[in-house]
Amino acid sequence: MRLARFAVACLLASLCACTTTPPASISPPPATAADPGLERALDLARAAARQPHSSRRADAWLGCTRDAEAAAGDQPPGTDAAPALRLLAHCSDGFLLDLFRQRADGWLPGVARVDGVPLRVQIVGASRMFRGALKVTPAADVRLPTGWTYRQPGFGLPVVLRTDRCEDDPRCEVYPAEGIHQWATAWVDFGGGQTPTLHIVDPVTSPPIVVAGHVVSPAFDALSFYAVGATRSRLPSQGVFGLFGGDAIEGRAGVYLLRDYDPRRTPVVMIHGLGSHPIIWAELSGAIWADPVLRDAYQVMHVVFQTNAPLLVSRRRVQQSLDRMWSLLDPEGDDPARAKMVLVGHSLGGVVARMLAVDSGDTLWNAAFTVPPERLPGSPEDVEGIASTFLLRPYPGVCTVVMLAAPHKGSPRARSFTGRIAEALVGRRAPEIQALRRLARANPESIQPELVDSYAASRLNSIITLDAGHPVRRAGESLLPAPGIRYHTIAGKRPNHDGDGVVPLDSATLSGADSTLVVDAGHDLYKSPEVIDEVLRILRGGLGQPCANGAAAPKEAP
Template sequence: MGRERSCAWACVVFALLLAGCAGARVKTPSREALACSLDATRIPEANACTDAWMSTALRGRSHWTQGDSRINGSRVVVEFRGLSPYFASEVVITRADDVPVWIPGGVRHRQPGFGVPLAVISDRCDDAPVCELLPYSGVFRPATAWLEADAGADARLVIGNPLRLPTHRVGATEVALAEDTTAAYAVGMRESPIGRLAIWGLLGGDEVAHRAGVYLMEDYDPAKRPLVMLHGLGSSPLVWARLSNDVWGDRSLRNAFQIWHVVYSTDTPLLVTRRRIARYLDRAFEILDPERDDPAREGIVIVGHSLGGVIARLLSADSGDTLWTASFTAAPSALQGDADDVRMARELLVFAPYPGIRRAIFLAAPHRGSPLADRWYSRIAHRLAGHRADEMQSLRRIARAHPDAIQPALRQGFQTASINSISTLQEAQPVRRANESLLPAPGIAYHTIAGRRAGARPEGDGVVPLASALLPDAASTSIVDAGHDLYSSPEVVAEVLRILRADIASARIARRTHDEPQ
């Protein structure tokens, strides 16, 4: 331990001197051997020393706070500079190099520069409204560590945010901070239980329902546009690992978009889920932008896989009276029943596009249903899946009190509230058949990405037929050699990134055109 402390302390001295800290209170013979002026070619040496010092320090403690500390036998002031305001006062720090890339085939996104990349995580807060928008597994963010001089201590250890403070002055020169955007996300996802809870959400389990909502994967920025990701049946936001990682790894994309993951129970009927997710988005904006004037409200891009893709389409569509007439024989104004039940029926079946959505991307979405929803194993799953949606109880009460107001093909399902997510994907289901005609509203560009697996019958990804996944008049259509889990395909992720970059370019052109004198 004595040799490690001596080595680490030498690294502190080296890093301080490299930064031009002639006033540091360090007394050591090596001081005269090092120049205080910046030599950019020596930054790698300084980083190596800081890394060795941090490695020793992290072995001695797991939880860190700001302020004076005794670290590696020295008095050090710890400063959190530009870190997330969502962090608790105490954080857990891990060297990025100690975090494996957990995405199969995924890319580790890191940039060289000054300092040592870290992953920082803290517990989820519970004392402010924004806390409900933070993942249960905690707040995880990239950070970078470096050493500076401090007049009142032996050194200052800075844990800084490389995304908010991309450069740092070393001597007389501004240098880029080193960054690793993959490590922090890997730590956060490793801690998340949502993957193992997802299947229970399909079967009516309460845990996912309790966690349902919008979750911020990064600090809210009122100027950045939400990239909203919707997972599929029996799934979770973990499916977006590769896409999220690659968006963060691209500076232009992460400067334009902020990633919002949505967690939802996948046992409820399609239109119930559409309504709930709209409410989750409403709640997020209510917390983040109570004045309702942030640019983030405009230009939302929504991407959905499988069931999530169908929901994304419905969030982008104007229903008109299509779904109402497919369900009821009476107009909304003539429907008899409790006022709250009638209001709920209207909210489920009559809707406009969610405000601010500008672009939608559908991955392997069964817009025209899936034949698997009619197979014997799907019928068993249908019996197991939850049937307890409160929204369906409104339709149940209306159907029992006024059966003649319900279309005959739906009467029994409404009266027993036995409609759920699986039944609403059946090809012959009346409301599903009606909603397949609802395309995104004018002004909302949309893209379809579908899989074609060799030997699949009917032609498609083995779950969703190609004919069900493709939509007319799409801004782009891609068919890839992949199964239903194509969200992890490098080709699919690259296509989504291409769409996002094109969206940035089109937004830039639109702004320039708007700003030009008429």
């Protein structure tokens, strides 16, 4: 605790910086040493730092906050009130850290009582999908990935707000099962009165913050809200078990919002890879949220899908999840966000992203079948499912595709000993596979000879369809995103490897790409700072660009 306090004491020395953890002591700024109110506030701050009893410490923090606020208010707007404001923020943070650590749950607008003392509570900019009382967690208490903080200094205490996922609105479905989380910034002041007020605001959407007559910039933490949800999630284990036929991940399949939907912002839809989960996108998502330009132009969405099915079935599942999301968020189909999307995919997810952007014509169909679609025997349901799996059109609104370490030309791992073991275990229960099984057994002449046996035995899954020699995968290799859809490839190259250790370099790159980046990284390159910077560059380059594949909409998304 002393180390944390010392670190923030250093922050206090910078102009406009305000703390998130109170320091053990504060030296009075020389320029204001003669100010009695500020001297009194400093004495109270020192007393609070030394006080072991929580109620007395809270009194000292509030007293410091009141006196520092009065000292700041004595400075006319436009003058140097920074020393008093820094001290005000420091004491407010100290009070709130203690408060939220002791009482995280039960926060609502109105009047709360803290040790018998009334505390007005004002909450501005909370998610419209929140229901009931909020749980508040200081961002300083949230563990973030090493080297990635996304915390911007300013006035107030960055916090995370949380409630359970709502159930009273169909749109609740597109929020994570772990609950609804939101970033916020909190501070306490007196506003010239005797009763303190706790302010909890969205630092991104709230109007300018005025404290003691001075406009201040709020502190902001762009990632802790997501990290809190991620620590509660079972998706990492469910993703692995789902690869081998576990049902839990299938029940979670969908496209999920991390912030409230905005009809004007361009979606960045992130698709994970084989046996994986969307939490791999934490660093990239945080980088987008931390950039004010990208944050205003884009909204991050995470896909969850079960990865045990063949590539084309996985593509169909993701398409169905996108359809479901849009039916809930934009049933009229006229939002600007609907007309322009960016897909970002890793590994298998990168190939799925490409296949969501292609016009396959009859290329895939002819690789699998010997008769045209209208002559394929079987029940209407089976024929429709097979046709929608093998006859592809670009998903409406897909404008840009970014593919990371994607095995477009297959992966030798699918033929390796490890791949063969996985192939034997990976589930094959998808309805589309069962339709192919029925077709192969009843009408084998309708299927290309080299596929009849595998279709009849349901020997078809994600591992097999990543094999470089698989006929349908081989045919799909020639399919590039449709004209007008921009696409970019990012690949890893490890020393002494022909690629990232999983996907060969030649398989991870595509001809005609708008850009190709090769980095010194393994298959988990999605967390590489160089890769994240490249994706941010691509997103910046897409600002204001038209989308040739846009869905019908009255006006273009940014």
